[in-house]
Amino acid sequence: MPELAEVEYYRRQWSPGIGANVLRVQVHGQARVFRGMVPESIVHGLAGARFRESFAHGKQMLFGFSGGFWLGIHLGMSGELLCLPPDAAPLRHDHLVLHQKARTLVFRDPRMFGRVRLDQGRMPPGWWRDLPPEILSRELSAERMTAMLQRRAKSPLKPLLLDQSIFPGIGNWMADEILWRLRVHPSTPAGSLGKAAKVLLHETVQAVCREALKVIATTWGRPPASWLFPHRWKDGGSCPRCDAPLLREALRGRTTCWCPKCQRVPR
DNA sequence: CATCATGTTATAAT
DNA sequence: CATTATAACATGAT
Numbered sequence: 398m399p400e401l402a403e404v405e406y407y408r409r410q411w412s413p414g415i416g417a418n419v420l421r422v423q424v425h426g427q428a429r430v431f432r433g434m435v436p437e438s439i440v441h442g443l444a445g446a447r448f449r450e451s452f453a454h455g456k457q458m459l460f461g462f463s464g465g466f467w468l469g470i471h472l473g474m475s476g477e478l479l480c481l482p483p484d485a486a487p488l489r490h491d492h493l494v495l496h497q498k499a500r501t502l503v504f505r506d507p508r509m510f511g512r513v514r515l516d517q518g519r520m521p522p523g524w525w526r527d528l529p530p531e532i533l534s535r536e537l538s539a540e541r542m543t544a545m546l547q548r549r550a551k552s553p554l555k556p557l558l559l560d561q562s563i564f565p566g567i568g569n570w571m572a573d574e575i576l577w578r579l580r581v582h583p584s585t586p587a588g589s590l591g592k593a594a595k596v597l598l599h600e601t602v603q604a605v606c607r608e609a610l611k612v613i614a615t616t617w618g619r620p621p622a623s624w625l626f627p628h629r630w631k632d633g634g635s636c637p638r639c640d641a642p643l644l645r646e647a648l649r650g651r652t653t654c655w656c657p658k659c660q661r662v663p664r
Numbered sequence: 665c666a667t668c669a670t671g672t673t674a675t676a677a678t
Numbered sequence: 679c680a681t682t683a684t685a686a687c688a689t690g691a692t
Contacts, residue, residue: 398670429687456671474671475689490689507689510671551681561672568670630670650684652669 399472401455401532401566402609406617407478408453411460411502414480414495418447419462423487423494429509430473430492439515442466443495448502452521454528455565465517469525473510479503529562532606539599546595550588554598556649557587564602570626573654575605577625583653585663629654 399407422444426436446462453459460468470478481501487494493504493513504513516522530536545563558564558572567575576583578601581590590598612618620626625643628634634643634654641658 400670403670471671474669508669508671509688512672556682559671570670649682651671 398475398477399456400568400571400609401453401606402571402613403617404456404458404472404566405453405610405614407472407476408451408458409614410478410480411448411451414448414497414500414502415450416448417497417499418445419443419495419497420445421496423491423496425492428492428506430476430504430506430511430513432512434514439468439493439513442515442517443468448495448497452525454525454531455561456568457525457528457565459521459525461521465519467516467518467522467525469512469514469516469522470504471512473506473508473512475508476504476506476511479505529565532564532566533603539596542599542602543592543595546587546590546598550586552587553584553648554581554587554590555583555651555653558602559651566606567602569651569653570629571605571609573629574609574620574625575601577655577660578605580659580661582660582662583648583655589663625654625656 422440424431424436424440442464443462443466446464446466448460448462450461451458456471458470460470462468481503483496483498483500485501487503488505490507491503491505495502549557554576555572558567558575559569579598609620612620623637625637628637628643632645635641636643636656636659639656639658641656643654644657645652645654647653
């Protein structure tokens with residue numbers, strides 16, 4: 398489910414627990430989400446620790462605890478974070494459960510493509526520091542993005558937008574939304590955009606992120622019918638701009654939706 | 665029963 | 679070596 402804006406929404410779900418201690422930790426130790434970890438080490442590290450702070454960066458989240466513990470969570474395809482009453486009993490897919498006095502913080506993930514990890518240290522762990530510049534940061538400038546596009550000049554734009562090392566947090570629906578706004582066909586080679594079009598891409602990527610955060614991050618609102626978003630999920634939708642029937646087709650293994658009239662085929 | 669899913673990664677093939 | 683295709687992961691919805 399989660400892309401940048403949804404991840405931010407889920408991060409905030411745990412915020413009521415900031416400042417409070419974790420009394421007890423429950424894990425489904427065999428769950429795939431703990432791959433590469435010893436699940437018991439998470440239990441031992443977080444039991445008794447105080448939940449201090451949280452961050453989101455693209456699709457990654459980091460939760461800071463006393464004792465120098467850093468809990469990293471990626472939601473994969475079906476992960477979610479919930480804040481439940483203190484007496485809540487974990488369900489089948491609740492792989493990590495942090496019990497606090499006044500609430501229960503839950504990481505739930507049926508498909509288990511998500512990932513949980515724990516590091517310890519005074520500063521955030523290396524994998525977190527090594528993440529690429531955030532899309533809405535000054536560091537990801539139009540110049541930098543242009544250089545990235547030029548370096549991958551032959552790549553179609555759609556799969557490029559899904560590259561987390563360039564566009565951290567962009568997922569399948571946001572990529573389609575960006576290209577639709579730009580009126581650019583998803584197969585367009587990145588290098589075929591002119592300089593002005595590259596700058597426009599930079600602006601549109603940022604605008605879609607900003608607006609998605611505004612709509613989704615606090616209330617899980619759904620983008621309005623003027624976006625491609627509500628029309629792209631099933632066959633039979635039509636373009637909210639020109640009413641032409643939308644196309645849906647796999648590109649590099651991911652379903653891609655576009656308007657054949659607004660987004661012209663390259664070449 | 666078959667197909668598909670807002671993600672990532674390993675491996676094969678080109 | 680760089681790029682692309684495919685499968686795999688595990689479960690639920692349609």
